[in-house]
Amino acid sequence: MGGVLAILCSGQGSQHAGMFDMIANCVEALPVFNEAAKILGKDPRVFVKENDTDKAYSNRNGQILCCTMALALSAVLEKFLTGQRVLYAGYSVGELAAWGLAGCLTPTQVLDLAMRRAELMDAVSPEGAGLAGVAGLPRHVIEGICEKTEVSISISNSDESVVLGGTGRALEKAVELAIKAGAGTAHRLKVSVPSHTPLLKGAVGPLLEYILSLNPKPPKEEARLVSGLDGEPIFRIDDGAKRLAKQVAATVHWDACMEACLEAGSQTVLELGPGTALARMARTGILKDAHVRAVEDFHSLSGLLSWLEQNI
Numbered sequence: 001m002g003g004v005l006a007i008l009c010s011g012q013g014s015q016h017a018g019m020f021d022m023i024a025n026c027v028e029a030l031p032v033f034n035e036a037a038k039i040l041g042k043d044p045r046v047f048v049k050e051n052d053t054d055k056a057y058s059n060r061n062g063q064i065l066c067c068t069m070a071l072a073l074s075a076v077l078e079k080f081l082t083g084q085r086v087l088y089a090g091y092s093v094g095e096l097a098a099w100g101l102a103g104c105l106t107p108t109q110v111l112d113l114a115m116r117r118a119e120l121m122d123a124v125s126p127e128g129a130g131l132a133g134v135a136g137l138p139r140h141v142i143e144g145i146c147e148k149t150e151v152s153i154s155i156s157n158s159d160e161s162v163v164l165g166g167t168g169r170a171l172e173k174a175v176e177l178a179i180k181a182g183a184g185t186a187h188r189l190k191v192s193v194p195s196h197t198p199l200l201k202g203a204v205g206p207l208l209e210y211i212l213s214l215n216p217k218p219p220k221e222e223a224r225l226v227s228g229l230d231g232e233p234i235f236r237i238d239d240g241a242k243r244l245a246k247q248v249a250a251t252v253h254w255d256a257c258m259e260a261c262l263e264a265g266s267q268t269v270l271e272l273g274p275g276t277a278l279a280r281m282a283r284t285g286i287l288k289d290a291h292v293r294a295v296e297d298f299h300s301l302s303g304l305l306s307w308l309e310q311n312i
Contacts, residue, residue: 015062016056020044021047103220133164155252
């Protein structure tokens with residue numbers, strides 16, 4: 001089919017016990033699982049099945065698990081994508097995984113960075129703060145709710161779909177106002193920090209310092225890496241590092257990332273997971289004419305590979 005394949009790396013919120021089942025026995029993924037085990041204290045394939053839900057959804061563990069899934073899947077798919085032009089975009093912590101897939105960081109560095117990022121965010125996050133999803137309201141109504149409740153737009157998915165971030169009490173009020181205004185969806189998310197809001201600005205400086213200490217490389221030749229801040233491609237790694245650090249305390253414009261996929265000519269879009277939220281948004285948004293699937297849409301690895309063979 002040709003064109004550019006867009007690979008979307010998911011954020012937190014959809015971790016589950018079976019998230020690694022499809023590739024659990026793939027030898028290509030084993031090095032990633034081993035690296036993740038060093039910082040989780042247990043093999044991630046076992047961790048998601050044996051630990052309680054709260055542990056899987058903690059900020060630290062959630063960030064590590066999401067990056068582990070993207071990196072492990074990429075390792076399995078690498079030989080099938082040789083020579084393919086790929087655009088990488090990451091949703092929230094997924095942007096760290098996107099850096100790894102684009103060749104800017106090694107898998108070990110990505111997982112170490114995910115752990116450090118979570119620690120820095122946790123250190124400055126107000127207790128009880130978090131995120132809430134709101135959809136089905138005009139943007140001016142959403143902005144009005146933000147002003148009244150002192151919450152911030154954490155992620156802009158579309159004009160009528162956002163993630164809000166703030167303190168617990170402020171989010172509860174924002175959800176209440178959104179429901180009264182007729183929102184189709186308004187509820188707290190399983191994320192324990194107000195990611196991508198000014199409440200986390202204290203984490204930006206130390207995070208940038210840590211990213212630079214890893215000596216990241218520019219994206220590999222066949223890769224196009226876009227910034228979550230505005231969907232702009234990353235060419236200069238120093239600029240990219242500043243953007244990656246800044247996004248913990250600034251709005252992620254996922255809608256701009258989807259525009260970047262469209263402008264790049266992406267006819268095939270694959271979400272690595274966990275979950276299928278990014279694929280659903282792409283299918284119902286500006287990428288509705290593309291072939292869009294999430295890894296978790298498939299029952300087997302062979303089914304996924306067959307779909308890729310037909311569409312790239």
